[in-house]
Amino acid sequence: MKRLIQHGLMFGGLFEVASPALIERYNRALEHLTGKRTTLDHFHIDLSGFSPEVGDELDDMDYLNPGGCNRQIILLSTRQREAPLLEMKFSTSAQIIRDFIARNEAQLFTLTARDAVAGELQNSVYSVADPAHLLDIRTVTVEADTTTGVVRDAAKLDTLIRRFREEEDAWWDDVLVSKMIGLAQATGDVTRAPVTFETASFQQDDFWTAHHGGVYVFRSVGSKAVLANRPFPAPGIEVIDLSMRNVVATFLQMNNLVQPIVEGRGVAAADILREKLEHLAIDALGHAGHLPDAVSDRALRRAMQVHAAVLPPEVHALGAMLAWAEGRGAWPRIDSANPAYFHTLRAAPGPLRDLTNMLLAELAPQDFRQLHICHKPLFYARYAASPDTLKTWVAERLATDYAADRDGVWAHLYASDVTHPVPKVQKRVKGPWG
Incomplete structure (x- = not known):
């Protein structure tokens, strides 16, 4: 790493x-x-x-x-x-x-x-040893305080202040006044500067979890379902095996969760397809041991020409779509039976955009840039298991094609209207261990 x-x-x-x-x-x-x-x-x-x-x-x-x-x-x-x-x-x-x-x-x-x-972050369950217990998660509540219990003491002081104001003889209650003074020394004046947190409870209808091999829960859509790498019985909701590509594709289309990543010809559409095609080629060549040591566009094109036999069908399908975007060919028919299908989609705008993009990244993990942006846990796992030369290419390409302008790249790939290519300027940020 x-x-x-x-x-x-x-x-x-x-x-x-x-x-x-x-x-x-x-x-x-x-x-x-x-x-x-x-x-x-x-x-x-x-x-x-x-x-x-x-x-x-x-x-x-x-x-x-x-x-x-x-x-x-x-x-x-x-x-x-x-x-x-x-x-x-x-x-x-x-x-x-x-x-x-x-x-x-x-x-x-x-x-x-x-x-x-x-x-x-308190879930409504304390263990998910049984995958079906994931569906018992409905809300998450944030409970927090300082290490000395200032928020807790402020709540006590607030209660005592109300007693002091409401009880007729509170002025003469030395014990009550003493408690108020003691708590106020720790919390300050809670009447002027309240020390309390807004109760933060969050509805959990839709989420991904790393447990049980990776599970996606969609409960706010019309056709509710759980998508899992290791299917399990769950009462009252359909559980879809992620390996059943046609069923997954039907679920996404039925709930209007996806749209084509390019919807017309032009430079921006061609750029997206070319970049995705290159990422898939790098992944395939890297696992086959055919990536050159030097990271450059020219070296990649040469390797793709010399070792075209190891390039997967997805590369050729995206190549046909690229030819269409550039006005050099007819529109290719790519349906859910085609291995490139999920590479041609992105999430539709809406509250489930990020979760859907995460799912699409897992369904098309060969695009390492999309995986890094949308599904970092899976990206790190795949990267750690990659050959050394592939690691070098992935790190260098992400540094120049993504880290230079993260917001710009996201808009380039996932915004509803892409109008310009992404700048490629290397930028490094220091973190742990230098």
């Missing part, structure tokens, strides 16, 4: 923890949640407070997510919302944490100036 880290394609954009004050706050929260502490004097944390360096030190990459069901969080700053979420088990976790930070930004800004905020 060293190449990805060097190019800022892995562990990039994390929040740096280097000052003694932040490290001590992190350790207080870590001990509060897990009973453990770190001896590191410099590390990085993600959106949830997970640190790959601390996980490496503790020899436990799930130290904030035991069981992979109810993720714990450590917030040192509201700026963590700009960081990615690592070791993702549920596709909705990142947005839930960002929404929680956005809803409570003022309170979190005040509280994290003095202490860490620790908490948990």
Whole structure:
């Protein structure tokens, strides 16, 4: 993974923890949640407070997510919302944490100036050993407080203030007044600066989970279904095997979840098809051991010519579509029986866009750029198992074709109206381990 880290394609954009004050706050929260502490004097944390360096030190990459069901969080700053979420088990976790930070930004800004905020994303289940239990997940609630319990104490103080105002002889209740003063010393004036979090409960109708080989749950669509790599019995809902391509394609079309990735001729459409074709060729040549050592467009074209026999049918199908986009050929018929079918689709606009793009990336994993953008867990797993030369090509191509302008590439590939090609300028971002 060293190449990805060097190019800022892995562990990039994390929040740096280097000052003694932040490290001590992190350790207080870590001990509060897990009973453990770190001896590191410099590390990085993600959106949830997970640190790959601390996980490496503790020899436990799930130290904030035991069981992979109810993720714990450590917030040192509201700026963590700009960081990615690592070791993702549920596709909705990142947005839930960002929404929680956005809803409570003022309170979190005040509280994290003095202490860490620790908490948990609480599902309605505590174990998913049985895959059918995934369907019992309906809501996720964020519960959080400082390590010293300021939010808890503020709630107590608020209750006592109401008693003081409503009870007729409260002025003479020395015990009540003493409790109020003691709590106020820890919480401040909660009447002027409330120390409470907006209750953050999130409906979980649609999500992906890494459990049980990867499962997609779609419950807000007209034809509800679960799509799984390892199908399992589930009462009241259809379970589709992801290997049944025709059935998956029918489900996506029936629920209007997808659209063609190119809908007309032109330079932008041709660029998308050419790039996807090259990515598929790189993947095939790399696994066949025919990629040249030097990463260049000319070397790739030469390898594709010399080793055309190892190129998969998907490359030829996309080549025919590219010829049509450039006005050099007829429109090719590519249906769900064609191995290139899912390479020709992207998610339709709407609330299920990201989940659908994630599913499409898994159905067409040879396009490593789409996989990196839409399904990072699967990308990292495939990358780790790739030949060394292929790793070099993938890292270099992502650095020049994606990391240079992430937002521009996303719009180029997935926006409803693509109008311009993507700039190719290399940019590196430092992260953990340099």
